[in-house]
Amino acid sequence: MKTIVIDDDIYAHLLGHTQEIGESATSILRRLLGLNTQSARTSSDVQETFDFLKLPELFRHMNNSQRFLFILSWAFRKHEKDFAKVVSIEGNRRKYFARDLETLQKSGSSVNPRQIPDSPFWVITNNSTAKKCEMLSDVFRLLGYQPEDISAMLRIALRP
Amino acid sequence: MKTIVIDDDIYAHLLGHTQEIGESATSILRRLLGLNTQSARTSSDVQETFDFLKLPELFRHMNNSQRFLFILSWAFRKHEKDFAKVVSIEGNRRKYFARDLETLQKSGSSVNPRQIPDSPFWVITNNSTAKKCEMLSDVFRLLGYQPEDISAMLRIALRP
DNA sequence: GATTCGATCGGAGGGATAGTTA
DNA sequence: TCTAACTATCCCTCCGATCGAA
Numbered sequence: 088m089k090t091i092v093i094d095d096d097i098y099a100h101l102l103g104h105t106q107e108i109g110e111s112a113t114s115i116l117r118r119l120l121g122l123n124t125q126s127a128r129t130s131s132d133v134q135e136t137f138d139f140l141k142l143p144e145l146f147r148h149m150n151n152s153q154r155f156l157f158i159l160s161w162a163f164r165k166h167e168k169d170f171a172k173v174v175s176i177e178g179n180r181r182k183y184f185a186r187d188l189e190t191l192q193k194s195g196s197s198v199n200p201r202q203i204p205d206s207p208f209w210v211i212t213n214n215s216t217a218k219k220c221e222m223l224s225d226v227f228r229l230l231g232y233q234p235e236d237i238s239a240m241l242r243i244a245l246r247p
Numbered sequence: 248m249k250t251i252v253i254d255d256d257i258y259a260h261l262l263g264h265t266q267e268i269g270e271s272a273t274s275i276l277r278r279l280l281g282l283n284t285q286s287a288r289t290s291s292d293v294q295e296t297f298d299f300l301k302l303p304e305l306f307r308h309m310n311n312s313q314r315f316l317f318i319l320s321w322a323f324r325k326h327e328k329d330f331a332k333v334v335s336i337e338g339n340r341r342k343y344f345a346r347d348l349e350t351l352q353k354s355g356s357s358v359n360p361r362q363i364p365d366s367p368f369w370v371i372t373n374n375s376t377a378k379k380c381e382m383l384s385d386v387f388r389l390l391g392y393q394p395e396d397i398s399a400m401l402r403i404a405l406r407p
Numbered sequence: 408g409a410t411t412c413g414a415t416c417g418g419a420g421g422g423a424t425a426g427t428t429a
Numbered sequence: 430t431c432t433a434a435c436t437a438t439c440c441c442t443c444c445g446a447t448c449g450a451a
Contacts, residue, residue, distance in 0.1 A: 088252055088253070088254060088255065089252070089253055089254075089255060089257075089258040090250055090251070090252050090253075091250070091251060091253060091258070091261075091272040092248055092249070092250050092271075092272065092273070093248070093249055093250075093251060093272055093273045093276060094248060094249075094273045094277075095248065095249060097249075097273055097276050097277060097280070098249040098251070100280060101251075102301060103301075103303060104303075104304060105301050105302060105304070106302065106304045106305060107302075111252075112251040112252065112253055113252070113253045113254045113257055116253060116257050116276075117254075117257060119280060120257070120260065120279060120280075122256070122257065122260060144305070145304070145305050145308070147364075148305070148309055148313050148316075148317055148364070149308055149309070149313075150420090150421075151421080151422085152420075152421060152422085153308050153309075156308075157308055178434085178435055178436075179428075179429070179434080179435060179436085180428090180435080180436075181435080181436070181437095195436070195437075196436090196437065196438095197436090197437055197438075198436090198437085199420080199421085199437095204307075204308070212420090212421085212422095213421085213422080213436085213437065213438095214422075214435095214436090214437095215422055215423060215424080216421095216422065216423085217423095218422090218435085219422090310443090310444075311444080311445085312443075312444065312445085338411085338412055338413075339411085339412060339413085339451075340412080340413075340451095341412080341413070341414095355413070355414075356413085356414065356415095357413090357414055357415075358413090358414085359414095359443080359444085372443090372444085372445090373413085373414065373415095373444085373445075374412095374413090374414095374445070375445055375446060375447080376444095376445065376446085377445095377446095378412085378445090379445090
């Protein structure tokens with residue numbers, strides 16, 4: 088453990104990103120800086136890889152659509168550099184991801200596009216839960232995650 | 248200035264992003280977190296009283312109804328002993344709170360009752376946002392909070 | 408009148424599934 | 430023709446502003 092001194096506004100910024108009451112500075116920073124507990128050890132535990140699974144309090148008040156968007160938002164934050172890859176995920180006619188609303192709207196009707204929170208990307212949303220799972224699978228596969236980890240995560244993260 | 252304690256690996260990570268010899272932790276963090284401007288913010292009293300306001304990350308993914316229920320759930324956890332008082336909050340005909348679904352259903356039509364998460368209490372939900380605010384006001388007044396604190400909290404917690 | 412209360416109903420959101428296409 | 434994958438219609442639930450009743 089180390090002790091550091093920081094300006095008040097930085098401190099306030101950290102507080103503003105608390106996700107659990109009483110969350111430690113370390114925990115907040117770990118999330119904001121996109122650091123897994125990798126440094127400690129690479130664990131195959133799903134909760135280590137997908138650290139948002141450690142926030143059941145947050146998830147239990149969300150429906151599948153909100154979770155879907157939240158997970159994508161997390162993925163963007165964690166893989167800002169690589170995330171653009173996801174625009175290659177698409178159907179026969181519909182685009183699933185895009186940098187702008189119009190691209191999605193033009194690619195189909197009633198696609199129900201939503202912006203991925205805190206990102207410049209948009210997703211379509213008019214899909215069954217099964218399809219949402221496939222889409223998330225594709226996203227995380229592209230980002231380099233293992234199939235077993237992904238499906239384990241989805242089983243926890245999305246309601247049947 | 249604030250002092251925080253962080254894990255060694257986070258500290259190492261910060262050191263690894265030093266751009267000048269002897270650069271301060273604050274300076275590194277400011278860069279890594281994308282905060283260029285100094286915007287010192289004073290921590291509010293309201294956030295101390297209603298500590299769930301420190302969880303904007305959670306709240307921003309919720310709609311007013313979910314927030315309404317979440318706040319009631321928080322109030323129950325915090326005042327488990329006194330919470331039963333809230334059943335005295337009611338309209339002319341409708342019951343607003345009860346220990347069971349039926350009481351609420353019988354007291355009106357389409358009251359849209361929901362269980363307050365992790366509590367044995369139920370609330371009606373078919374109300375305008377303004378009415379939801381009044382209900383929360385009444386709850387917290389009964390629980391001994393100050394009117395100014397309550398309305399300050401509501402201004403933050405429920406979307407207009 | 409003025410104000411509070413109730414609950415109808417329009418609108419949005421969610422997503423299963425029927426229908427279509429490859 | 431059959432099957433698998435994809436699309437988007439459409440029903441249902443949820444939300445809560447608004448208007449009529451008290």
